[in-house]
Amino acid sequence: MDGETSRTVRHRISTRVWHWMNVLSLAVMLMSGLMIFNAHPHLYWGGHGAQPDMPWFEIVSLQARGEVHVAGLSIDTTGFLGRWTDHTGVVRSRAFPEWVTLPSGYNLALARDWHLTFAWLFMSGLVAYLGRSLWNGHLRRDLLPSLAEASPAHLGRDILDHLRLRFPKGEAASRYNVLQKLAYLSVLVGLLPGMVLSGLAMSPAVLAGWPWLLVLFQGHASARSVHFISAALIVGFVLVHLAMVVLSGPIHGIRSMITGGRVGKGA
Amino acid sequence: MGNLLTRRGFLAGLSVSAPAVLAGCDRLGASSGFRQSFLSWGEWLNYRAHRLLFADSLAPEFSEAEMSPVFRTNGNTMAGDQVYRRHLAEGFANWRLEVGGMVAKPMRLSLAELKTREAKTQITEHSCVEGWTAIGKWTGVPLWSILNEAGIAPEARYIVFYCADDFRGTSYYESIDMVDAMHPQTILAYGMNGGDLPEKHGAPIRLRVERQLGYKQAKFVMRIEAVAALEQIGGGRGGYWEDAGRYAWYAGI
Numbered sequence: 001m002d003g004e005t006s007r008t009v010r011h012r013i014s015t016r017v018w019h020w021m022n023v024l025s026l027a028v029m030l031m032s033g034l035m036i037f038n039a040h041p042h043l044y045w046g047g048h049g050a051q052p053d054m055p056w057f058e059i060v061s062l063q064a065r066g067e068v069h070v071a072g073l074s075i076d077t078t079g080f081l082g083r084w085t086d087h088t089g090v091v092r093s094r095a096f097p098e099w100v101t102l103p104s105g106y107n108l109a110l111a112r113d114w115h116l117t118f119a120w121l122f123m124s125g126l127v128a129y130l131g132r133s134l135w136n137g138h139l140r141r142d143l144l145p146s147l148a149e150a151s152p153a154h155l156g157r158d159i160l161d162h163l164r165l166r167f168p169k170g171e172a173a174s175r176y177n178v179l180q181k182l183a184y185l186s187v188l189v190g191l192l193p194g195m196v197l198s199g200l201a202m203s204p205a206v207l208a209g210w211p212w213l214l215v216l217f218q219g220h221a222s223a224r225s226v227h228f229i230s231a232a233l234i235v236g237f238v239l240v241h242l243a244m245v246v247l248s249g250p251i252h253g254i255r256s257m258i259t260g261g262r263v264g265k266g267a
Numbered sequence: 268m269g270n271l272l273t274r275r276g277f278l279a280g281l282s283v284s285a286p287a288v289l290a291g292c293d294r295l296g297a298s299s300g301f302r303q304s305f306l307s308w309g310e311w312l313n314y315r316a317h318r319l320l321f322a323d324s325l326a327p328e329f330s331e332a333e334m335s336p337v338f339r340t341n342g343n344t345m346a347g348d349q350v351y352r353r354h355l356a357e358g359f360a361n362w363r364l365e366v367g368g369m370v371a372k373p374m375r376l377s378l379a380e381l382k383t384r385e386a387k388t389q390i391t392e393h394s395c396v397e398g399w400t401a402i403g404k405w406t407g408v409p410l411w412s413i414l415n416e417a418g419i420a421p422e423a424r425y426i427v428f429y430c431a432d433d434f435r436g437t438s439y440y441e442s443i444d445m446v447d448a449m450h451p452q453t454i455l456a457y458g459m460n461g462g463d464l465p466e467k468h469g470a471p472i473r474l475r476v477e478r479q480l481g482y483k484q485a486k487f488v489m490r491i492e493a494v495a496a497l498e499q500i501g502g503g504r505g506g507y508w509e510d511a512g513r514y515a516w517y518a519g520i
Contacts, residue, residue: 028292040398048335048392050399099289103296108396109514110296116309116520203520204394205313205478209321220392220400250277 009260010174012138018129019257025122026234028114031102033231034095035111041095043228047214049221056225061093123196130188142176143185149178167248187237191230198227302513314517317478318446326452326477329390335401338460341393341481343432343439344467351431351487359471364455368427368492371418378457378471384408387454395481396514405475406458411449414493423493427500428474431487434507441485441506442497442516443476452477455488480518482508 011019042055049055057070059082066082068075079085084097098104102114133139148154158178161167168177176184200206201213201223217223245253255261295301346352354362363375388406410426426448430439447453455472457464464470469486476483483506497503502510509516 031289031292036398040395042399047329047333048400048402050335050339050395050401052337052339053335099286102289103293104289107296109508109512110302110306112396112515113302113306113309114296116313116515117306118309120309120312200520202394202398203313204326204392204480205317205321205324205519207392208324208326208478209317211327214327220394224398224400246277254277 010256011260013260014129014132015138016257016260018125021121021125025118025125026238028102028118029122030231030235031100032111032114032118035101035103035106036108036115037228038095038101038106039108043225044221045219045225046221047219049224053221057228059095061095066093119196119199126192126196130193133188139185139188143181143188145178145181145185149181154178165247183237183240187234191233191237195227195230195234198223198230202227310515310517313515313519317517317519321478322446324478326391329392329402331390331404333402334390334460335403338393338401338403338468339399340467341395341484342486343434346431346487347433348431351489355466355470362471364472364488365490366413366417366492367490368494369420369423370414370493371420372416374413374417376413381408381455381457381472384412386458387452388458389452389454389475389477391452391475391477393481393484396518404460405454405456407454407456407472407475409451410453410455410474410491411451413455413491414448417493419493422495425494425497425505427492427494427497428485428488429490429492430469430485431489432469434511437507437511438501439485439487439507440501441474441483442494442500443474443479443483444517447476447479450476450478478519480520482506482514483518 041060042049042051042058044050044053044055046053055069058068059077060067060069061082064083065076065078066080066084068077068081080097081095083091083093085091086098092098094106101111103110133143155178161177162179167173168175197213198217200210201217202220207213207220213223214220217226252261296306359378363377364381366374366376385408386406387409388404390402390404393401393403414426423445425442425444427442428440430441432439443453453474453476456475457472459465459468464473469488472488473486474484474488494500497505497516501507504510504513505516506514508514
C-alpha cells in the first residue's frame with residue numbers, strides 16, 4: 001500500500017477522541033479520588049470496613065511523622081504521605097499531599113462532585129468505545145494477539161526488543177506489537193471496566209439494583225480496595241505508556257494521536 | 268540530538284504545565300457558577316439513573332455472622348438540647364414523635380405506641396460518605412405505614428426529619444423524596460443489634476434509608492414533616508450537611 005496516497009489512518013477518530021477524553025477524565029478522577037481517599041485513608045477486605053476493623057493498607061498521621069502501613073510493614077513517608085508541608089509552609093496531617101489532590105485543600109463534597117461528574121464522562125466514553133470496537137472489529141483485528149504472536153518465542157523476542165528500546169519502524173509501526181496489544185487489551189477489557197464496576201459497587205443505591213456486584217467483589221469494603229488498587233495499576237500503565245511515547249519519538253506519537261497519522265510514513 | 272531535545276522539551280512541557288493546570292482546576296472548582304452548572308451533573312445523572320433503574324430495588328440484607336463486631340458511630344454521638352436531655356433521663360416515657368405538614372391527620376406518637384406497630388428488622392450495610400462501612404441490625408416501624416396512617420397528601424414531595432442534635436447551634440435535619448420514603452426498607456428504627464437504639468446511635472429513633480449514605484440516616488429524630496418544597500427549610504438545600512458543606516442532596520453513591 002502506498003503510504004503517501006493512503007487514506008487509512010493510524011488511529012481512528014473514535015480512538016483519538018476517546019484517548020483525549022480519558023486523559024482529562026482519568027486525571028480529574030485520580031486526583032479527586034485521592035482527596036476522597038483522604039476522608040478515610042484505610043482499606044479493608046470483606047463486607048464491612050471501619051474502625052476498629054483491621055485495615056490491610058492505611059496512611060497514618062502520627063505526632064511527628066507520616067507512615068504507610070501495608071502487610072504488616074511500617075514505612076516512613078514523612079514529607080509525602082501522612083504528614084507533609086503545604087505551599088504556605090504549614091505542616092498538614094493528611095494522607096495524600098495537596099499537590100496530588102483535587103481540590104488541593106480538604107473538601108470531600110467538592111471532590112465527590114468532580115469525581116462523580118467525570119465518572120459519567122469516563123463511563124460513557126468507555127461503553128461507547130468498547131461497543132464500537134466490538135462492532136467494527138477493532139478489538140479482534142487490531143488488539144487480539146494472533147496465535148503466532150502469542151507464542152513464547154515471539155513474546156520473548158518482543159520483550160527483548162522493548163528492553164533494548166528497539167521499536168518497530170516503517171510499515172511494522174503501523175500495527176500494534178504483541179506487548180502493546182496485551183497491554184491495551186487488558187486495560188480496555190479488564191482494568192477500565194473493573195474501575196467502573198468497583199466504583200459502582202460502593203454505591204448503596206446501585207448495590208440494591210445490582211447485588212451481584214457484592215458477589216463479584218466479595219463485599220463493599222473489598223470493592224473499595226479493588227478500586228484503589230486498580231487506580232494504582234492505571235497510574236502504572238500511564239507511566240509506562242508515557243515512557244514508551246517519550247522513548248519511541250514523542251512528537252510523532254502525539255501528532256498521530258491528534259491528527260490520526262498517515263500509515264506508511266513511519267517514524 | 269534532535270530527538271533528545273524533543274524528549275527534553277516534552278518532559279519540560281509536562282512539568283511546567285502540570286502545576287498551572289492544577290491551579291486552574293482548583294479555581295474552577297471554587298467557582299460557584301462552574302460547580303452549579305457543570306459539577307452538579309454527576310448528582311443529577313445519579314439521581315435520574317437510580318430512580319429509572321432501581322426505584323423498587325431492595326438493599327442487600329446480611330446474616331448475623333456478617334455483622335460488624337463493633338458498629339462505629341457517625342455524626343453526633345449525643346444531643347445537647349435541654350428538652351432532649353430530659354426525655355433521655357426519663358427513658359423517653361414522655362417523648363412524642365410529631366408527624367405533620369402535608370398530612371390529613373397530624374399525629375403525636377409515643378415510643379410505646381411506635382413499638383406496638385408491626386415492626387421490621389433488617390441487617391443492612393451503613394455506607395459513610397467518607398468511605399467506611401459497617402453492617403448492623405435495625406428494628407423499627409416502616410415509614411410508609413406511618414405516612415399512610417397520617418394520610419399523606421398526594422402533593423407532598425419530600426419528607427423532612429428534624430433532629431435534636433446540632434453542630435455549633437445549627438440543628439441537624441435531613442430530607443428524602445417519596446420514593447425513598449415509601450420504600451419498604453425505610454424505617455424509623457428504635458432498636459439496634461437486638462437492643463434499644465443507644466444514645467450514641469440516635470435514640471430514641473433514627474431514620475434508616477438503606478439505599479442512602481450515612482448522613483441521610485438522621486439520628487435523634489423528633490419531628491417529621493411532609494412538604495412540597497425544600498427551599499424554605501434550613502439553608503434550603505435539604506439537609507444539614509447539604510447546607511453546611513454543600514454535600515449532594517440525593518447522593519446514593
